[in-house]
Structure formats: C-alpha cells, structure tokens
Amino acid sequence: MTPADECLRRRDTSGFLVCRTLCILLPLLLLVAGSAVAQDRSRDNLGDQGSSADYAAAIADSANARADSASAAADTVPQVYSTTAGAASTSTSGLFTSFKNTPKAGVRANVRQNNYYGELTTNLSMRGGSIANNRLNWSYDQYRKQDKTVETRGLGLDYNTGSLLPASVRASGKWNWSEDKTVNTTGSANVAKRDFKSGTVSVSKPRMQAGMFLTTLSAAVGINDQKANDQNVQNDFNEASVDGHLQTGARVARGVTIAGRLYAKSLGGDRSLGTSTSPSSANSDSMGIGIYYDRTVAVGRVAITRSNFDKKYLDFNRDQNGQVDTLTPGVEKYVEELETKDAISIEFENRFQIGRIDLRANLSRDINEQDYAISKAGLKERQQDRMNLAASFGAGRDSFEVAYVYGYKWDDQKLQDATERRGRKYTKDRDYEFTWYRDLFTATDLTVKYHQGLTQDTAENQYNDNDKDRLETDLSLKLGRNWNSGFRVNLGFNWKGTQDLNIRASRSSTNNHRDSYEVAPGYTWILSPWLTLSQNYRLYIQYTDYVFSHLPDVNREDNYNKRGNLNTSMVIKPSSRLRLNLKYDYNKRFNATKTATDVTGGSKYRKDLIQTIGRVDLAVSYTVAEGVTLEGATYRNRDAKDNIGSTTKTTVNHAGEMWLGCKISQKWGTKHPLELSATIKKYNAYGPSVTETSSDYWEADAWLKWEF
Amino acid sequence: MSLDRGIRMPTVAVMVTLCLGMVLVSGCFLSPREQESPSSGEQIDYVNDNSAVNVWTNLEISLNNTHAPGWETRISDDFQYTPDSQALNMPGLPPGYWENWNKERESAFINNLYDNVVGIISLMRDPDFVVPDESGGVAEWEGVIYDLTVDSGGSVIRYRASADISFRLEGNFWYVYRWIDLIGESDPETGQTLSSMGVLRGTFGSN
Numbered sequence: 001m002t003p004a005d006e007c008l009r010r011r012d013t014s015g016f017l018v019c020r021t022l023c024i025l026l027p028l029l030l031l032v033a034g035s036a037v038a039q040d041r042s043r044d045n046l047g048d049q050g051s052s053a054d055y056a057a058a059i060a061d062s063a064n065a066r067a068d069s070a071s072a073a074a075d076t077v078p079q080v081y082s083t084t085a086g087a088a089s090t091s092t093s094g095l096f097t098s099f100k101n102t103p104k105a106g107v108r109a110n111v112r113q114n115n116y117y118g119e120l121t122t123n124l125s126m127r128g129g130s131i132a133n134n135r136l137n138w139s140y141d142q143y144r145k146q147d148k149t150v151e152t153r154g155l156g157l158d159y160n161t162g163s164l165l166p167a168s169v170r171a172s173g174k175w176n177w178s179e180d181k182t183v184n185t186t187g188s189a190n191v192a193k194r195d196f197k198s199g200t201v202s203v204s205k206p207r208m209q210a211g212m213f214l215t216t217l218s219a220a221v222g223i224n225d226q227k228a229n230d231q232n233v234q235n236d237f238n239e240a241s242v243d244g245h246l247q248t249g250a251r252v253a254r255g256v257t258i259a260g261r262l263y264a265k266s267l268g269g270d271r272s273l274g275t276s277t278s279p280s281s282a283n284s285d286s287m288g289i290g291i292y293y294d295r296t297v298a299v300g301r302v303a304i305t306r307s308n309f310d311k312k313y314l315d316f317n318r319d320q321n322g323q324v325d326t327l328t329p330g331v332e333k334y335v336e337e338l339e340t341k342d343a344i345s346i347e348f349e350n351r352f353q354i355g356r357i358d359l360r361a362n363l364s365r366d367i368n369e370q371d372y373a374i375s376k377a378g379l380k381e382r383q384q385d386r387m388n389l390a391a392s393f394g395a396g397r398d399s400f401e402v403a404y405v406y407g408y409k410w411d412d413q414k415l416q417d418a419t420e421r422r423g424r425k426y427t428k429d430r431d432y433e434f435t436w437y438r439d440l441f442t443a444t445d446l447t448v449k450y451h452q453g454l455t456q457d458t459a460e461n462q463y464n465d466n467d468k469d470r471l472e473t474d475l476s477l478k479l480g481r482n483w484n485s486g487f488r489v490n491l492g493f494n495w496k497g498t499q500d501l502n503i504r505a506s507r508s509s510t511n512n513h514r515d516s517y518e519v520a521p522g523y524t525w526i527l528s529p530w531l532t533l534s535q536n537y538r539l540y541i542q543y544t545d546y547v548f549s550h551l552p553d554v555n556r557e558d559n560y561n562k563r564g565n566l567n568t569s570m571v572i573k574p575s576s577r578l579r580l581n582l583k584y585d586y587n588k589r590f591n592a593t594k595t596a597t598d599v600t601g602g603s604k605y606r607k608d609l610i611q612t613i614g615r616v617d618l619a620v621s622y623t624v625a626e627g628v629t630l631e632g633a634t635y636r637n638r639d640a641k642d643n644i645g646s647t648t649k650t651t652v653n654h655a656g657e658m659w660l661g662c663k664i665s666q667k668w669g670t671k672h673p674l675e676l677s678a679t680i681k682k683y684n685a686y687g688p689s690v691t692e693t694s695s696d697y698w699e700a701d702a703w704l705k706w707e708f
Numbered sequence: 709m710s711l712d713r714g715i716r717m718p719t720v721a722v723m724v725t726l727c728l729g730m731v732l733v734s735g736c737f738l739s740p741r742e743q744e745s746p747s748s749g750e751q752i753d754y755v756n757d758n759s760a761v762n763v764w765t766n767l768e769i770s771l772n773n774t775h776a777p778g779w780e781t782r783i784s785d786d787f788q789y790t791p792d793s794q795a796l797n798m799p800g801l802p803p804g805y806w807e808n809w810n811k812e813r814e815s816a817f818i819n820n821l822y823d824n825v826v827g828i829i830s831l832m833r834d835p836d837f838v839v840p841d842e843s844g845g846v847a848e849w850e851g852v853i854y855d856l857t858v859d860s861g862g863s864v865i866r867y868r869a870s871a872d873i874s875f876r877l878e879g880n881f882w883y884v885y886r887w888i889d890l891i892g893e894s895d896p897e898t899g900q901t902l903s904s905m906g907v908l909r910g911t912f913g914s915n
Contacts, residue, residue: 145850145851145872145890146851146870146890146891148793148890148891150793180793180797182792182793182891183891184870184891184892184893184894184901185851185853185870185893186893186894186899188894188899188901190793190794190891190901192793192794192797194797228797230794230797231794231901235799315800319860319862319863319865320824320860320861320862320863321824321825321860321911321912322911322912323858323860323863323865323908323911324907324911325863325865376862425823430738432738452738453738454738454739454740456740456741457819459823464822464823466774466776466819466822466823468776468777469740469741470777471738471739471740499740500777500781501740501741501743502743502775502777503741503742503743503744504744505744505745505746505747505750506746506747506750507752507773507775508743508744508745508746509746509750509751509752510752510754510775510777510778511743516879540879540880542879542880547743548745548746551745551746553746553751554746554751555751555753559756561758561879561880561881562880563879563880587845589880591756591758591880608756608758609758613844613845615844637843637844638844639842639843639844639845651841653841653842653843653844654843655843655844687843687844688840688841688842688843689840689841689842689843689846689847689848689849690848691840691848691850694848
C-alpha cells in the first residue's frame with residue numbers, strides 16, 4: 001500500500017465519522033441559533049407581497065439567462081428562489097413541525113452488473129419554514145463481464161432558515177467517497193479513489209422593493225477539499241471561495257421591464273497534481289442586462305451577457321489539442337497553467353400571435369476568446385450566430401407551419417509558439433421545413449412535411465482537406481383514418497435524399513447521392529375489448545449513386561438495397577388478470593450492385609446478398625393478486641443469409657431468449673409505512689452473439705423502504 | 709378572434725401557394741458546392757455495410773483516412789456511448805458531460821478530431837478477437853480491443869482499450885448503436901496502461 005493509499009484509507013474512516021457527527025450536530029446547532037433569533041421575529045417579512053408575476057418572471061429569467069461557458073466553471077448562480085421552496089407548513093404549537101426518517105435498501109442486477117445500495121434520508125421541518133435535510137448513502141457495484149468493482153459513500157446535509165431570519169440563510173455540506181477498482185486483460189490493475197468534501201453557507205435577500213426597483217441580493221462562502229488518485233497520479237485540491245450576486249429590475253412601462261444582474265466570484269487555495277504542488281486561484285465575473293416585454297400580441301426579450309474569468313492552476317502538460325502527453329520522454333508532466341476567457345452573448349426573442357397566426361423569431365450571437373499561457377493550444381476564438389424563424393397559421397380545416405433555421409459559426413486557433421493563426425473553420429447550416437395538416441373528411445387526416453437542410457464545412461486557407469457539404473431533402477406524407485368500429489388505417493410514404501460531398505480531391509472519391517423510398521401501409525383493428533390485431537407492412541429501397549464512379553480510377557460501384565418487412569401483432573386479454581402479446585416479424589432484404597447501363601439508359605444490377613429473418617415473440621403477464629404480477633416472455637429467431645459470388649455461401653443462424661419473473665409492489669401501514677418493490681427476472685438466451693455471461697443471468701430491481 | 713372566421717378557401721390557396729413558393733425558392737438556394745475530381749492514388753475504399761464486421765472495418769478506414777462522413781454514416785440515430793472509468797473521471801470536464809452522448813455529439817467529436825490532427829493509424833480489432841456471427845439483425849461484440857495512434861503534429865499519442873460494441877441492422881444497413889468502453893489496455897511494447905477513446909472523446913468533444 002502506498003502512502004497515498006494509507007492516507008486515503010485513514011481519511012475514509014475519519015471523514016465518515018466526522019461527517020456523520022456533523023450530520024447530527026449541524027442541524028441542531030443551527031436549530032438552536034435559528035430558534036433564538038426566531039423569538040424576535042414572529043412574522044414572515046420576506047416583503048415579496050404584491051410583486052407582479054411578469055416582473056418576477058423577468059428577474060428569474062435574468063438570473064437563469066444563458067450563462068456562457070466562460071462562467072460555467074467558476075460561476076454558480078445561487079438559486080435564491082429555491083431556498084424556501086418545499087418548506088413544511090408552519091405550526092405555532094412548537095419548534096418542530098415534523099421529523100421523518102426514511103431508510104431504504106435495495107439491489108439491482110442486470111446482464112452487466114450487480115448493484116447493492118442503501119440510504120438513509122432524514123427530514124426535519126421547523127417553525128417558520130425552516131428545514132434540515134440529511135442523506136446518507138452507500139452503494140457497491142460488481143461488474144459481471146469485467147474485473148471491476150465500484151464502491152461509493154456519500155453524505156449530504158442541507159439546512160435553511162426559511163422565514164426565521166430577515167434574510168434566507170442556507171448551509172449545506174457534502175461528502176462523496178468512491179473507490180473504483182479495475183483490472184485489464186493483461187492483469188494490470190488500477191484503483192481510482194476520490195474523497196471529496198464541500199461546504200457552503202449562502203445568504204440571500206430576495207425581492208427587496210426600493211422605489212421602482214425590485215432587487216435580490218445574495219452572497220456565499222464555500223470550501224472544497226479533494227483527495228484523489230487515479231493511474232497512480234495524485235490529484236488533490238483544497239480551495240475556498242466567496243461570491244456575490246445582485247439582480248435588479250424595474251418596470252418602465254406597462255408590460256415592459258428592464259432587468260440586470262451582476263455576479264462575481266473569487267477562489268483560492270492549493271492544488272497537487274502528481275508530485276507537484278502549487279497555489280491555485282480563479283476570479284470570474286459576469287454582467288447581464290435585458291429588456292422584457294409582454295404587450296398584448298407580442299412577447300419577447302433582448303438580453304446581453306458578458307462574462308470572463310482567469311484561472312491559475314496546476315495542470316497536465318497538454319498538446320495543441322488538449323491531449324495529455326505523459327508518455328513522451330523528456331516532456332515536463334505538470335505545468336502551472338494560467339487560463340483566461342472572455343465571452344459575450346446577445347439574444348433576441350419575439351413571439352407575435354393573433355388568432356391562429358403565430359410568428360416566432362429567435363436570434364443570437366455568442367463570441368468567446370480563450371487563452372492558455374502554457375498549453376500548446378495557445379489562443380482559441382469562436383463565434384456562433386443562430387437565427388430561428390417560424391410561422392404557423394390556420395385556416396378552416398388546414399394548418400400550416402414554415403420554419404427556417406440559419407446557423408453560422410467559426411473557430412480559430414493560434415498555437416502557443418506560432419506566429420500565424422491556423423485559419424478559421426467555418427460551418428454554415430441552413431434548414432427549411434414546411435408542414436401542412438388537413439382534416440380531409442370525417443375522421444381522416446393528412447399530414448405533408450417537406451424539409452431541406454444543407455451543412456457546409458470550410459477550412460480557411462485549406463488548412464485541412466475536410467471541406468464538405470451535406471444536403472438532406474425529405475418529403476413525407478401520412479394519411480390516417482379512424483372508423484367508428486375501432487378500425488384505424490395508416491398509410492405513410494417517405495422519400496429522403498442525402499448527398500455527402502467532400503470538396504477536396506483527396507476525399508471526393510466516396511462522394512455519393514443516396515435516395516431512399518419507403519411505403520408503409522398498416523392497420524390496427526380492435527376486434528373486441530379482449531382482442532386487438534395490427535399489421536404493418538414496410539418496403540424500403542435505397543439507391544446509392546457514387547458521383548465519380550464513372551472515372552476509371554474510382555473503385556466505387558452504384559448499388560441498391562431493398563427490404564420488405566411485415567409485422568403482425570395480436571394483444572389478447574382473456575380476463576382482467578391475464579394479458580398475452582403475440583408478434584411475428586418477417587423481413588426479407590436484397591443487396592445489389594450495378595453492373596451495366598443499357599442503350600436506353602436503364603441500369604442492370606446483380607444481387608450480392610439475400611437475407612431472410614423471421615422472428616416470433618410471445619409475452620405473458622398474469623396478475624395473481626393486487627400488487628403481485630407474474631410475467632414471462634420468449635422469442636425465437638431464424639436468420640438465413642445467401643452471399644452470392646462466384647459460389648453462393650448460405651449461413652443460417654438461430655437465436656432465442658426466455659425470461660420468467662415476477663413483480664411485487666406492497667405497502668404496509670399508513671402512519672409509518674413499510675414499502676416493498678421488487679421486480680425479479682431470470683434470463684436464459686442462446687445464439688451466436690450470446691456469451692457465457694449473457695446466456696444465464698438474473699435481472700432484479702428490489703428495494704425495501706420504511707418511513708418513521 | 710374574428711380574423712380566422714374571415715379566412716376562406718381563396719385565402720387558403722394563397723397561403724399554400726406562398727408556402728410552396730417559399731419552399732421552392734429556398735430549395736433553389738440550397739445547392740451544394742462544386743467538388744474537385746478525385747486525385748488518383750488517393751482513394752478511400754469502404755466496404756459494403758451489409759455486416760457488422762464490415763461496419764467496424766469501415767470505422768477503421770474512416771480513422772486511417774480522417775474521413776468524417778465514413779464515421780458518421782455508420783453511427784445509428786439511437787447511438788449511445790458509455791465511457792470507461794478513466795474517461796469518466798477526467799479532470800476539467802463539466803458536470804453531466806457524459807450524459808446523453810448521442811449521434812450528434814459523436815459526429816461533433818469525430819469532426820473535431822479529424823479537423824485537428826495530422827494523421828491516425830488504427831487497428832480497430834485485435835487479431836485474436838473472434839467475431840461472433842450476427843443473428844436476427846443484432847450483433848454483440850464483447851471485449852474487442854482497438855488500438856489507434858494519433859499524430860497531432862507536435863505529439864504522437866497512442867490509445868488502446870477494450871470495449872463492448874453492439875451493432876444493429878436498421879433498414880438496409882448495419883450500424884453501431886452502442887459503444888461501451890471497458891478499460892484502457894496495456895501497451896504491448898512498454899506495458900504502460902494506455903487510455904481509451906473515451907479520453908479522446910473527452911478531449912475533442914469538449915473543444
């Protein structure tokens with residue numbers, strides 16, 4: 001055992017005890033403090049009465065506005081409105097209003113792994129909406145198909161004061177421990193361990209009215225501590241953080257609100273990676289402003305957010321693509337990185353609605369710049385523009401929708417030691433869709449959909465040969481009729497054309513147009529309340545034409561692939577307890593390659609493959625008593641394949657599976673209920689793809705829960 | 709509102725004409741660019757996707773030629789990816805990074821990888837792996853070991869790992885619809901434990 005292992009082992013035990021003690025003491029300490037303060041504050045004084053719904057929604061929108069990835073790592077906006085959510089009803093008869101413990105233990109098993117778990121949840125509700133929650137959990141996974149086990153332990157504590165204090169105070173703590181042991185095929189073992197603890201105390205004062213402004217203020221302090229080891233590399237950190245958040249808004253006219261937010265966070269501590277240790281820090285801030293309107297027929301918003309961060313941390317030595325290079329001899333393994341990022345996002349959204357006319361528009365632009373001081377990746381720049389336009393309108397029995405999507409983005413990179421930029425990679429997307437829906441006549445409807453989309457990739461200055469276009473066009477028609485006698489008929493037709501086209505000569509030999517057609521008639525017939533029959537037939541055919549197949553240097557041949565599929569299914573319910581499902585699926589497919597074109601332009605093909613697949617399924621379910629169901633299912637499959645060449649090779653494969661099981665769901669008692677839920681199935685299977693571990697196994701999901 | 713009561717068939721006809729007009733006009737805008745004629749000696753020869761083993765071979769061809777369409781078109785619309793422990797615990801990834809790793813994210817990853825590397829040499833199946841037969845439109849490969857070396861220009865990094873791969877016959881062709889990375893395997897020459905493509909997905913998928 002290495003010193004790191006010994007250290008983690010010691011921490012496992014001590015951490016578990018410390019956290020468990022904290023779990024009991026923290027809510028109690030906070031309770032005492034909270035109740036003392038509560039003596040002086042007998043009434044709720046959140047001061048949020050009378051605020052209008054649209055105003056609050058605008059501010060909430062602002063808080064949840066699309067945060068740029070720049071702030072994602074270091075910027076966690078406190079959800080100030082959730083702190084009092086779910087609070088228990090207040091009682092004036094005592095300090096505690098409810099105390100609930102819920103232990104639960106269970107097991108899950110499937111073809112890949114067995115999982116055992118246990119958890120204890122404690123909820124304590126107090127006067128003034130104050131609540132304390134605690135969750136202790138443990139799980140153990142044992143993998144059946146590989147030498148791998150994973151054990152996890154966790155503890156979560158959460159306490160909030162509700163309305164006991166003039167501001168909402170929330171304290172939370174978390175402990176996660178895991179040990180993941182794996183052995184690869186050559187017997188090389190790895191143990192990945194992680195021991196993570198965090199604690200946060202946050203204070204927020206929501207919806208303070210000052211003149212025309214409605215303001216929410218929040219602040220938080222936190223600490224994160226991790227000890228981890230993977231592939232014999234230590235990855236530890238111990239960091240403390242402080243952040244503050246201000247949201248404010250004002251209604252400037254009827255249905256028009258201006259809202260803004262400011263957020264800043266600072267973090268500092270130490271990080272260890274491998275054998276190196278160094279101080280770490282991160283500073284981030286973001287600012288957003290938005291105008292929100294809701295004026296009779298038009299609803300929308302314009303918002304702009306700017307965010308940035310700088311982070312100093314110990315990192316692996318990475319190449320220009322961010323890959324970790326620890327194998328090359330003589331290369332420094334760990335470096336002290338300084339990463340900065342600036343980002344701006346602008347968004348406009350509008351919806352205009354009159355009667356059955358609905359027009360929607362959404363436009364956005366995101367720009368960001370990310371710079372690494374040490375990593376060979378150097379400087380990265382990105383921009384993304386997006387426009388979605390949609391219009392729908394109805395007239396009589398018809399309704400129509402037209403949508404257009406335009407996307408344009410690029411990214412560029414200047415490697416660490418380079419004097420020139422790499423060149424931009426552009427991606428442009430355009431997409432149109434038209435849908436027409438019509439009630440043709442009684443109980444008969446028609447849907448027609450047409451869509452076309454083009455995606456184009458271009459490398460500036462041809463820094464690579466990957467320029468390409470993909471054009472997709474599809475048309476579908478669906479017709480359906482319901483007869484009163486429980487008979488429904490569907491008819492579907494689809495055509496889809498795809499063009500995959502590489503622009504550069506080194507890649508264009510595989511350029512092709514693929515056209516696929518599908519016809520799918522079917523019906524569902526409810527013959528009686530206990531018998532339903534349905535049949536669906538589908539015929540697909542796809543033609544592939546290689547653009548340059550006529551050139552002598554291009555070794556590609558045009559081809560077609562055809563498949564017919566008849567699916568018949570029957571649902572029988574002889575009694576309210578018994579249900580049977582019977583299904584038969586018949587598939588036949590051909591592959592053929594073009595051999596010649598005759599003088600009239602007609603093509604001749606030779607068949608390469610004929611495949612026939614037949615599969616029968618049977619499933620039975622029987623309810624023995626309330627909450628107890630016996631179930632079982634089986635299938636048998638025959639797959640015959642003729643590969644046609646100079647000689648024909650025939651292969652026939654059989655496969656099948658059967659499982660039997662039961663499902664139990666029971667609850668005893670009402671005041672302190674004991675609940676049992678169990679689904680247990682035994683599987684046996686055979687076939688060419690079925691391995692030893694998949695041929696005979698149990699599937700289970702069973703748990704027992706008690707509430708007191 | 710009284711507006712829709714006033715709309716009658718002539719209005720519908722105008723609306724349909726307008727919509728179809730917009731579609732037709734838009735259709736005219738959406739035409740792909742001219743392509744260069746393929747240069748001799750630089751052919752990418754994929755095999756027909758009529759079996760699971762061919763699809764896996766085609767992924768190898770795609771990697772060796774850094775040809776993104778060759779990867780994307782063999783990934784099922786229902787694609788799911790599960791990382792191994794090392795990828796799961798990669799430092800610096802945002803919370804929830806591995807959730808919902810679907811075809812869209814797989815496409816973004818492979819394009820990003822191919823756009824930023826100089827070359828890749830791959831062997832997607834170790835010679836000792838026995839390919840199981842398909843049956844009923846499904847093929848399950850357990851413990852296949854893949855091996856690839858990525859040349860980024862400034863560094864050359866090797867990835868080698870075992871994975872469980874599920875293939876499915878959808879319509880007329882086979883696709884990869886589930887990829888579970890199990891564990892990084894050892895470098896046969898040095899014995900050093902290498903990383904999986906999960907680590908590569910973590911690096912390039914987040915760029």
